[in-house]
Amino acid sequence: xKQNTAKKPAKTCYNHIGGKLGTLLLEEFIHKGWIAKENxxxxxxxxxxxxxxxxxxxxxxVSKIQSEEI
Numbered sequence: 402x403k404q405n406t407a408k409k410p411a412k413t414c415y416n417h418i419g420g421k422l423g424t425l426l427l428e429e430f431i432h433k434g435w436i437a438k439e440n441x442x443x444x445x446x447x448x449x450x451x452x453x454x455x456x457x458x459x460x461x462x463v464s465k466i467q468s469e470e471i
Contacts, residue, residue, distance in 0.1 A: 412420030420469060430436045435452030438445070448456070456463050 411422045436446040
């Protein structure tokens with residue numbers, strides 16, 4: 402079986418992941434309960450306790466993210 406070797410773009414927007422990859426990550430993190438909003442109308446997400454565990458498992462050091470009032 403021939404493997405698909407086409408490169409998939411991982412776009413950035415103001416030094417953040419954007420494009421389809423950013424959208425898929427956002428959707429999956431919401432689905433997993435790793436990020437959430439205080440309420441549906443809120444603009445910003447926060448990392449949940451499950452998110453801290455999950456992201457840490459992926460090797461992401463969430464201690465580098467400063468806490469903010471959202």
